[in-house]
Amino acid sequence: MSPKTLYDKIWDAHVAHEAEDGTCLLYIDRHLVHEVTSPQAFEGLRMAGRKVHAPDKTIAVPDHNVPTTLDRANAATMTEDSRIQVEALDKNAKDFGVHYYPVSDIRQGIVHIVGPEQGWTLPGMTVVCGDSHTATHGAFGALAHGIGTSEVEHVLATQTLIQKKSKNMKVEITGKLRPGVTAKDITLSVIGATGTAGGTGYVIEYCGEAIRDLSMEGRMTVCNMAIEGGARAGLIAPDEKTFAYCMGKPHAPKGAQWEAALAWWKTLFSDEDAHWDKVITLKGEDIAPVVTWGTSPEDVLPITATVPSPADFTGGKVGAAERSLEYMGLKPGTPLQDVTIDAVFIGSCTNGRIEDLRAAAAVLKGKKIKDGVRAMVVPGSGLVRAQAEEEGLADIFKEAGFEWRLAGCSMCLAMNPDQLAPGERCASTSNRNFEGRQGYKGRTHLMSPAMAAAAAVTGKLTDVRELM
Amino acid sequence: MDKFEKLTGIAAPMPLVNIDTDMIIPKQFLKTIKRSGLGVNLFDEMRYDRDGKENPDFVLNKPQYREAQIIVAGDNFGCGSSREHAPWAIKDFGISCVISTSFADIFFNNCFKNGILPIVLPKEAVDVLMKDAEKGANARMTVDLPAQTVTTSDGEVFHFEVDSFKKHCLLNGLDDIGLTLEKAASIDAFEAKAAAARPWV
């Protein structure tokens, strides 16, 4: 047999039909659904008199619109259109008999955090969701990507997706990371190196010692932002850490089934001589704690750098940099560490897991946030929140002056009331710094949870290593 | 998906070029839970004033065009964003055919997914059809997909081209889901095989 990549192996195991032109029906093992991109898809099923093909493989949870304030049980905290979208999901989940975690359930949270936490996401699976950050699940060695509303309906009705195969790209991070450098710094640095279109047409497999060394949480952070690099999906081969994470999760296999699953999962790696269409290598030691300065996730610089000048760029990037700097209100040559911030957001499917909260709390312990800074922690799920309370992290956040919120997407996309005011500058652990992403005219700097915590303490973009 | 075979109906003239998806359905209507029901907001900003009152000068508000099933439009119809809400709104209003010299690519494809036939014709033909549409409710145009013709109320016939696969889907009301369901046997066979190989999934 010819050598295969991990992507090849998962792909081959899921082709239900292949047409002569290479168009395939890819069978979908897990379909995650949230309230914003699914209502029309469910309505389409109703209008055509169709059922959900595999309700048992379909998991729904509201996350994008839900308020994260403590009083959210009170429906009046939601705007009407948001409430209607959430209620539609309630009804659709019930009518079509899919698994559902309503707002009132402690297991509710961001769809990409709930999936792994509940053991829905397992190695070797195909996972889709009407959300681009579905790539997160690739951390388990699952082929996972975002789809549009028509495709959501297609998967609901047929449990397959019409697909053509992507190319294989290997991103290797060699060696060890330096202190203060995290998974977020890896993933941002990769995007900084390849650009937001660098992964277009590819499925990326992340590998190398620095990736192996990451926890499952860290690996999810890395894969989460594969989409910001333009890739269709990001993957990491499953290993003992992956298996240990999955073991005992509510929907993970048990007993003999676990053994059978494990035997297959252990074959899920890229063969030695597998063909790669593109290879990128970064040295772990070269990666610094980074922040974004502009309005594209590729606008990444080490925290010790200065704001760039449009003259540093060529071609179309010159104009883009001018526009970014204007929007961000930054002057070329300013040390990034002199940039003051107004708000701090710790959360999202990129960095809303327990390890992220631990990293932020470690920086905040015994400290207070800078006067005038508005800071919030939005745990990625109700269970992350409960665990953080148990570990005493919640107290650290609260004592430092952070708001301690309920689970949801919150200020990652500002579809609920958690928004920046025009001109407000935010140190954020989320994944997109587009214009207006966190609120009209809001300014976003992406960074790791530890860096965001450091910024909260000093009121400026800060090198976390100085607080360690 | 609705089939499209043959349609005889009123055509609304919209000689504007570059009618974009923002005009077709403004962004405030995207936070909806429905694909249907968008028809009342079709061309919202041109159709209503700020208080929600109908603008009597807008073509679809005129008595003779309220029941239009066809739009004859200026160049480059449907440019802008990829929102599927645009064809949803058009279809929901009751229009299932748009004729122009050119369409934006994504919108063009979205139409076929939603039972709408977009027809591309040369400028001279569109000019004739525009004039015919301007005659109002008494001038009914006929669009015949099997024959690939548009016939004016005066009996003038224009032949149009359409991708044979897309034509097949539209004639049979097959959307992607319909087509995939034709392969249901393959899916079932795969499912059985996968369930044996990976029963934990």
Ligand code: SF4
């Ligand atoms: S946290 Fe942000 S990126 Fe993640 S699913 Fe929610 S809105 Fe999307």
